[in-house]
Amino acid sequence: MRYPDLLASVGHTPLVGLPRLSPTADVRLWAKLEDRNPTGSVKDRAALAMIERAEADGTLAPGATILEPTSGNTGISLAMVARQRGYHVICVMPENTSFERTQLLRMWGAEIVYSPAQGGSNEAVRVAKDLASRNPDWVMLYQYGNPANPQTHYDTTGPEILADLPEITHFVAGLGTTGTLMGVGRFLREHKPEVQIVAAEPRYGELVYGLRNLDEGFVPELYDESVLTSRYSVGPHDALMRTRQLLHEEGIFAGISTGAILHAALGLADRAAGSGQVADICFIVCDGGWKYLSTGAYEGSLEEAEQAISGQLWA
Amino acid sequence: MAIEVQIPTILRTYTGGEKTVTADGGTLADLVADLDAKFPGLKDRVVDDAGLRRFVNVYLNDEDVRFLDGLATPLSDGDSVTILPAVAGG
CATH class of the missing domain: 3.40.50.1100 (Rossmann fold)
Incomplete structure (x- = not known):
């Protein structure tokens, strides 16, 4: 193909x-x-769809910073797409994730903010929402609530x-x-x-x-x-x-x-x-x-x- | 009839720190009532007037009871019930 x-x-x-x-x-x-898929996970579909929707509705402007709570795969996918489209990515990731996830995120140029292991992804979501409220110019695509995520699987x-x-x-x-x-x-x-x-x-x-x-x-x-x-x-x-x-x-x-x-x-x-x-x-x-x-x-x-x-x- | 119930960390203050307890009941509602008799206060943390609380998941032999008959789900001797808080994935 x-x-x-x-x-x-x-x-x-x-x-x-x-x-x-x-x-x-x-x-x-x-x-x-x-x-x-390009980064080796199903999350490439949702990451690409969320970025494309945000570009289409004007949420994402060139050079923007994307913030996302993720246990790893979605962050890796976002970083891969962002690298090609010219965005900066900050991932909030629980510290109890595999070492390779950190390596891959850095490889594609993402910045990582670790959240505490206790509480898992719940904590990552909480920390990301807190960061978003203090940095209103950052764009949180928010995979847990973004309709582009299920829509791409529907499509x-x-x-x-x-x-x-x-x-x-x-x-x-x-x-x-x-x-x-x-x-x-x-x-x-x-x-x-x-x-x-x-x-x-x-x-x-x-x-x-x-x-x-x-x-x-x-x-x-x-x-x-x-x-x-x-x-x-x-x-x-x-x-x-x-x-x-x-x-x-x-x-x-x-x-x-x-x-x-x-x-x-x-x-x-x-x-x-x-x-x-x-x-x-x-x-x-x-x-x-x-x-x-x-x-x-x-x-x-x-x-x-x-x-x-x-x-x-x-x- | 003995049903093994796995208690999440957050609710072990009610069970004296026990991770696994045994209770009886022909349905999940009966089981929760029996748990509350043994460990007063536990019921209110698991159910409210509308049924199972929003951030509580209960599994019968690993299947989410919301897709069975909820609190009316019948139980059998030897079943295993797991109570867990709802957490994020992704």
Whole structure:
């Protein structure tokens, strides 16, 4: 495929079958390889869409500074786009993220403000909102509430999946900003009303849930529960086990959040196979495993790996 | 009937620091009532008049109960219930 520049190549990712992990000939798993985007994650789609919308409505002027709370991938994607479009990026990122995320952000020219590990991304959001209020000329695109995030999945990811897999019965993705699930979910429901839209939510170590009170909890403004059929919480043991299974059985080297998504997808596959249904289950490979190598996720026993990522924001 | 309940750090002041407690109930609402009898005050932190509080997620065997029957979700012996505050991803 030929594109005029790198940004034009965002999206158009392959959908690959998983013949070894699919339980029967009638229940098939399909992986949407979002790690094939320019910075290696699904977030390139939302970052590009949010910047283009802000350019179109005049929010972003040449030379502007973009501020964003992010656990890493969205920041990396924003930095990649910003570098080409001439913006400066400041990311507020929790300190308990992998070393590679810091390296990649700096590589693409972003500045990093670390937020405390305790409280995870909630703290990053709080710190970013505080910085935004004190620096009114900075532009916070705010992935958790920016309609361009789900819209790009409605406009691109959803149609790509339906074109490649018209027989789709289930769509499974990670729940973070909720942009992928909201956008793809709405698109698929309009065309396949019976499709199941399933969220896999990472369950981190206790540190991340260490809020001072429950009112500090956070639900993204984009989240609309009615789009989803069900929502599963997946802990680090299951996520790591599936990440390794995907690598060993199908050769796909994915990040840890993809393992959590695969765990939910395999649960649906087993249920469909057990009740004799025909199912085509598509799930998102959010990113590759490269930026998690230093966490120890791929080495030693599962227990050692689980220990190694405890306290980390691994999704 | 014994159901294992995982208590988040933020609510362990009610359970004397216990991370995992056992309670009974035919439904999630019954379970929350039993928890409140054992650990007074816990219920108000988990539910309000409208049902589950906005920033509280409850999972039955890892599935979000909002997509089951909410507080009316039936429970069985050996089930595992996890209570967690809602946090940001992304």
